[in-house]
Amino acid sequence: MADDFRRRPRRRGSALEDAILDAVVDILQECGYGELTFEAVAQRAGAGKASIYRRWTTRVELAHAAAHRILGVEAGPPDTGSLRGDLKAWIRLTADLLTGPVGQALRGAATEVLGHIASDTGRPTTLSRGWYASQIDVILERARQRGEDVVEPTDLVRSTPGTLLRFHFLAHGAPISDAVIDSIVDEVAIPLLVRSPACRHGPPTT
Template identity: 40%
Template structure:
């Protein structure tokens, strides 16, 4: 079959991790271009230069492939800001999160959440991935603040680090909007997030 070419041609033959990464990159590109609704094994196989059997050996269906590809996208988008101070980093992270739901990656996540809803295990994986991706950026920002002496090590707790994100999500859900006004983000950071971090400092710190 023509679709096997890249698999069987001497120097271009790929196996194992190399082939798996090529498939995941192709699936991620398809998700960004066509969304989960447009994701098919045929299209991913053509883009990856392989055949559907190679995909099915690794992922039993397009839902499993879609969730795995989203993980690649979420990790690739982890680039926490470094403004030199905690307030600036927190505001930038919150502004990014505020725009995420209507961004291309946010649209991919919405499509997947809807598409894998009848597969509880995959849905749980997807929710865990999305949550972990968000937590990682906030912990990185907080680690830098601790290293700069702008926050106490006691403040480094996942629930504390991401409380601003939780408040933003609550704002969006309760108001039924796609994003919150910037003054709300500033209020969350200045009136809740930074005071909470300062409150967790050891006596004599900050």
Template identity: 50%
Template structure:
């Protein structure tokens, strides 16, 4: 069996990297490879060459390119703040806008690639199987902050209700591409997220639906 890609003189001259330093270098190289060749042409060997690392250093951490690419997508947005300043509607819009902006970059390329592979072969993991649940975790923080401010958030939102806003965002991205329209995000918040995640207060009226011509061509989903 081959011992992996040739190591360049430059990589031999580098100090030996371990732990988080090596992992970050590999994930940075993965992002750079994705930008250059796209998900379909991404290979573990190509990432190893770019990172100046042995390919077995990658396989010890990630079993295949799907897991590696998903880790790179999370790595890109590790420090992204969760909007919790209120009011709830503004936080939900800001949170979905963050997600839409992620989809316009390498994360969107990875999501499309994983989904395409899983549709072709049942042996390939879907994006959902590789997810770390960060979307639901962030939404829980947003709702907890709103509840603490006294906003009428439901006490125990249903699992599907927690997943619906991001699911609609992803469907729009997959069917229309980027960028996702601001009006579409407002429609998801006003017509789906707020009705599912908050209690109606006496005398309140449901929001007016956003006209389709503001959202974009065709329905939201």
């Protein structure tokens, strides 16, 4: 006989949200995005579907919430003592997370959103863009405190390393090699984030 969640102690607020997001992560890990339904989440979380719909109206939003929860807990930028080392360590850590529920959420949500765009039935969303940019801010602030000459990046520059990592994952899957990470850091991130010698002294005079 299936477990009847109505017989369990009633949960509210953060306790209920934790149970729901734990269920989402478990389903993504064990079954993949294709099996992520409100019915499955409600059954595993021991919650009513109405309580889930009040918080998240689509499974894309559910996947986003679960991914942000994992990223917020597990993927703070390491402090290695240098900008290049911090970037490599952080991108490696994030790339490894893409082999699990975060990757399932990213791939599934991207596929669903692209389908909505093609049929003009939905509005595109981007998984974790703001989180990636915020991690770059932490890494750059550490670099400034060490005396490294880094730029004040635009929003586009802040989001570029994370965008490249996500694009590579969506196009090629996981695992992501160290060579790819080195390319993102050395060919893109460092040139964008480190102030060039010419810029340190202002534009040339005539």
